[in-house]
Amino acid sequence: MKIKPITYSILIVSFLLFVGCNTTTNKTSSSTIKESDLIDQKVDSILKLMTLEEKIGQMNQYNGFWEITGPAPKDGQAAKKYEDLKKGLVGSMLNVKGAKDVYTLQKIAVEETRLGIPLLFGFDVIHGYKTISPIPLAEAASWDLDAIKNSAAIAAEEAAAVGINWTFAPMVDISRDARWGRVMEGAGEDPFLGSKIAEARIKGFQGEDLSSKKTVLACAKHFAGYGFAEAGRDYNTVDVGEQTLQNIILPPFKASVDAGVRTFMNSFNDLNGIPATGNKMLQRDILKGDWNFNGFIVSDWGSINEMIAHGYAKDSENAAEIAVNAGSDMDMESYAYVTYLKKLIDEGKVKETDVDDAARRILRTKFELGLFENPYKYCDEAYEKATVGKKEFHEGVLDIAKKSIVLLKNDDNLLPLQKSGKKIALIGALANDKTSPLGSWRIGADDETAVSVLEGMNAYEGNQLTYAKGADVALGRTQFMWETKINETDTSEFSKAITIAKNADVVVMVLGEHGLQTGEGRSRADLGLPGVQQQLLEAIYKVNKNIVLVLNNGRPLAIPWAKDNVPAIVEAWHLGTQSGNAIAQVLYGDYNPSGKLPMTFPRNVGQVPLYYNYKNTGRPVLNEPESVFWSHYIDEKNTPLYAFGYGLSYSKFEYSNLTLSKKTFQHGEKITVSITLKNNSNTKGKEVVQLYIRDLVASYTRPVKELKDFKMIELNPQETKRISFEINEELLSFYTKNKKWETEPGAFKIFIGGSSDNTLEDQIQFLK
Ligand code: NOJ
Numbered sequence: 151m152k153i154k155p156i157t158y159s160i161l162i163v164s165f166l167l168f169v170g171c172n173t174t175t176n177k178t179s180s181s182t183i184k185e186s187d188l189i190d191q192k193v194d195s196i197l198k199l200m201t202l203e204e205k206i207g208q209m210n211q212y213n214g215f216w217e218i219t220g221p222a223p224k225d226g227q228a229a230k231k232y233e234d235l236k237k238g239l240v241g242s243m244l245n246v247k248g249a250k251d252v253y254t255l256q257k258i259a260v261e262e263t264r265l266g267i268p269l270l271f272g273f274d275v276i277h278g279y280k281t282i283s284p285i286p287l288a289e290a291a292s293w294d295l296d297a298i299k300n301s302a303a304i305a306a307e308e309a310a311a312v313g314i315n316w317t318f319a320p321m322v323d324i325s326r327d328a329r330w331g332r333v334m335e336g337a338g339e340d341p342f343l344g345s346k347i348a349e350a351r352i353k354g355f356q357g358e359d360l361s362s363k364k365t366v367l368a369c370a371k372h373f374a375g376y377g378f379a380e381a382g383r384d385y386n387t388v389d390v391g392e393q394t395l396q397n398i399i400l401p402p403f404k405a406s407v408d409a410g411v412r413t414f415m416n417s418f419n420d421l422n423g424i425p426a427t428g429n430k431m432l433q434r435d436i437l438k439g440d441w442n443f444n445g446f447i448v449s450d451w452g453s454i455n456e457m458i459a460h461g462y463a464k465d466s467e468n469a470a471e472i473a474v475n476a477g478s479d480m481d482m483e484s485y486a487y488v489t490y491l492k493k494l495i496d497e498g499k500v501k502e503t504d505v506d507d508a509a510r511r512i513l514r515t516k517f518e519l520g521l522f523e524n525p526y527k528y529c530d531e532a533y534e535k536a537t538v539g540k541k542e543f544h545e546g547v548l549d550i551a552k553k554s555i556v557l558l559k560n561d562d563n564l565l566p567l568q569k570s571g572k573k574i575a576l577i578g579a580l581a582n583d584k585t586s587p588l589g590s591w592r593i594g595a596d597d598e599t600a601v602s603v604l605e606g607m608n609a610y611e612g613n614q615l616t617y618a619k620g621a622d623v624a625l626g627r628t629q630f631m632w633e634t635k636i637n638e639t640d641t642s643e644f645s646k647a648i649t650i651a652k653n654a655d656v657v658v659m660v661l662g663e664h665g666l667q668t669g670e671g672r673s674r675a676d677l678g679l680p681g682v683q684q685q686l687l688e689a690i691y692k693v694n695k696n697i698v699l700v701l702n703n704g705r706p707l708a709i710p711w712a713k714d715n716v717p718a719i720v721e722a723w724h725l726g727t728q729s730g731n732a733i734a735q736v737l738y739g740d741y742n743p744s745g746k747l748p749m750t751f752p753r754n755v756g757q758v759p760l761y762y763n764y765k766n767t768g769r770p771v772l773n774e775p776e777s778v779f780w781s782h783y784i785d786e787k788n789t790p791l792y793a794f795g796y797g798l799s800y801s802k803f804e805y806s807n808l809t810l811s812k813k814t815f816q817h818g819e820k821i822t823v824s825i826t827l828k829n830n831s832n833t834k835g836k837e838v839v840q841l842y843i844r845d846l847v848a849s850y851t852r853p854v855k856e857l858k859d860f861k862m863i864e865l866n867p868q869e870t871k872r873i874s875f876e877i878n879e880e881l882l883s884f885y886t887k888n889k890k891w892e893t894e895p896g897a898f899k900i901f902i903g904g905s906s907d908n909t910l911e912d913q914i915q916f917l918k
Contacts, residue, residue, distance in 0.1 A: 212244075283551070705749075
């Protein structure tokens, strides 16, 4: 007998409600065994009802962009997508926004398909949906895990209110190459800081309870190696050794699994000869095997079919076979699974049990979200209206924006600015830009919705503020909506800026990259100020040296001239919706900056990749080099412009008196290392105290310094505190020649300081 679709849906829902009647809602990492077992039972019972095609359908994700008036996708695949959706051949959609549109599509899945299985709706909620937080690299500069978690929680709550139940974030790729446009989306160059931030962001997005209306699935991406693209060019080949893969690239992904992340995204790149999307070692052996991950893996956009261009698959059918066998569970926009998987199973090239496993993983997350109980829980238009852009969200993103700012230079205490009686010239097109601070990953936010620096500074009325743009940075959108051209030649507005600078007590210059000059597909071969801005800076300097340079950028910049000449430099990244208010509060001293760089700033693009945790080499830096035969450049220093971990404050922090509770320790024991931190100023402030360690001799060469812990300490004027860290065996471990994480006995250097290049140090010994 043929059962009508709607009857099946009712059967499933009634059955599931019956099975679930004595339990609380589904939790994520905090699941009790009983709850997760129960979800598994429910998933198994649905799987039994599903045809092979329907299981494959769960593994299929289509892009949205639907007409508001009806479910009609606009692109060429429209008709097929619509038919596939009705046949139950779609498990998830991405890029559908708004409770109303999500409802329209969910209704088709629930009411018009045979089994009524609800859809997942994915979206790149990278640093906010409509109320935009700082770019992730900026947030990483806060080193404030609670604030970062809170920022992700705001993003999740707002995104969930517009119908989204899955964000493609956090990006946990480590990168050492500032040329790569996507460094703005990560947490910088360090695996320890990156792991802590990955955990904070995942916990912020997913909360304690995924079935809550305020949380969404998180997605650790891009698994793996994407941040090591050769020459920093996006999508380029990645060739890294096992030591770099295990000790640098993988730790934030492992931390993501430990934090309970429910999904992973694989990546576009070739990793040591095998595209990540078809990489079994990464997906089946490490992630699903060694790490026991029971969520699912989505491909990156079209990355299954891209294996053809990589020269790894001969056609789309072959690509589907490789990807599924390697453990990729869901196909984003290649149409390869939905087209070929059944045939591949019939021919014995793919195991049906692998399809069952993938469908099981995907269905499990739908249960965890509570979608079977209420598929429309994210589709409430009244709630959407009341939630999007809430006052609390703006307060939250302002808070993290202030915390993300890094004070790079402040000669003669030029900052903070006096609040009255001064003539201030504000110069730079970016100072009056209400779109750039939103960055390039903010598909849910409208242009012109950020607070500009001009607006932020205008709120302080005691000074006489004049503004001139000096020169454009961006020249409007190209044919690609998310791209902008750079002004490389036009200096015709310089003279107006020079005139106002001449008459000012202080010149505030906002220079750097437009938000659309960073992000995916926006690698740069030059790390200077784009376009004519360096020329503008030097022209202004000729008439007024009292310059506060406020940088807006999504990556480290190489700006040696500015460091040598400009008295005050503030790194203000792309700070999101509240950007101008955050910057003004820092400039006027209503907020004392405490950010520290999460990524090394080079002097020269030729030094890149440049990072603090480098290896010593056999011919390291000599203090007084007397020969040419050591590891260096003949035309540039080895050292960075600004080091990882560096950042000043309006307070003056002093480190002294490093002590160790003992010099040697063994398995099961620990050593306490302490320093004295003094705030030798009259301004209350916060300092990130950083602990680094060096393994002096090991079975593999080890970096000269590795971050192992940090603490954010707040001190009153002239206050002094002892700050301690505990060192145990685990802290000293790395991926050894035995192919596991362990600690080798021997001597270790311990460093504590306020920057990776300015530390107190001592030495300890670990005895087995
Ligand atoms: C491609 C990007 O690499 C990925 O990070 C993103 O989530 C997808 N596109 C979907 O937009």
